[in-house]
Amino acid sequence: MDVLWLDQSDVQSLLDMPSTIEAVEKGFEQHGLKKVQMPAKSYLIFEKHNGDLRTMPAYMEEEDIAGVKIVNVHPDNRQRGLPTVMGVVVLNSTQTGEPLVIMDGTLLTDMRTGAAGGVAAKHLARKDSHVVGMVGVGDQARTQLLALSKVMDIQEVKLFCRNVAHCDHFEKDMSHVMNCEFLKKEKIQDVCDCDILVTTTPVREPLVMSEWVQEGTHINAIGADAKGKEELDPGLLLRARIVVDDLVQASHSGEVNVPLSKGMITAKDICCELGEIVAGIRPGRQSDDEITVFDSTGLAVQDMVTANMVYRKALEQGIGQNIRMF
Incomplete structure (x- = not known):
């Protein structure tokens, strides 16, 4: 089974702020209408490294979107030449559970937070x-x-x-x-x-x-x-x-x-x-x-609606690589 892989340059080519704001506003609306499943994000705290790792799952019933983001926050990363925040987003089929796309979530996180x-x-x-x-x-x-x-x-x-x-x-x-x-x-x-x-x-x-x-x-x-x-x-x-x-x-x-x-x-x-x-x-x-x-x-709903927008655009424009997962 193939999964679409989108690296940061792919995501960057597909993301713009007006469309991100539109998607995120829709996500907030669905959250306000209680039409999402979204457990609170979970944290792994790395005290000796001044950082943490978070998992953020969500399922949006009306759009039939499901997935999870894994993201870190390490404030000292600038001194290491790395972003403070880095992430990966996976969207899954709600029918079979199979992963549909794996994409960089670093730029996506910045954009959807700005859009919020x-x-x-x-x-x-x-x-x-x-x-x-x-x-x-x-x-x-x-x-x-x-x-x-x-x-x-x-x-x-x-x-x-x-x-x-x-x-x-x-x-x-x-x-x-x-x-x-x-x-x-x-x-x-x-x-x-x-x-x-x-x-x-x-x-x-x-x-x-x-x-x-x-x-x-x-x-x-x-x-x-x-x-x-x-x-x-x-x-x-x-x-x-x-x-x-x-x-x-x-x-x-x-x-x-x-x-x-x-x-x-x-x-x-x-x-x-x-x-x-x-x-x-x-x-x-x-x-x-x-x-x-x-x-x-x-x-997580902000991530899912934004990632889904990116995924749909990637399919339409033929952007990304298919990789064999299973």
């Missing part, structure tokens, strides 16, 4: 949002900003990073794909003076204080994706309308995981899941003065 931020901003940010503040300028920051540029008229981007050279590289790369002004800031609080704030750091102590954030700001909190991680002052969460991607997953590995475990917030402080808003079950932003927070942990 775009979907969140579409439903939760003020429609007149033009200024983006970014805490962290790594690979994930790039796809977050790219997605925002597809759903908002971004005119100014404020950057904070402890390494100025990284900010320079970020501006150089992103200025090729969007026309706006980039401003490098020396303090995080200066970046927080914005319409949409994006945090993409792996920290375990809050970086963004409540008093720095103005009413009406939308925040995409992306960095906290494992137990013990947090980027936002819990006091800020208490001021905000909190929307998570998945309540169970966010409770043990999202931005809310630490304040929940310490009793600083409760489940009642969490408004809803993003899929419920996309599906029209719950309302999006309710006023221009509201602070909204999207707590993104990354869902």
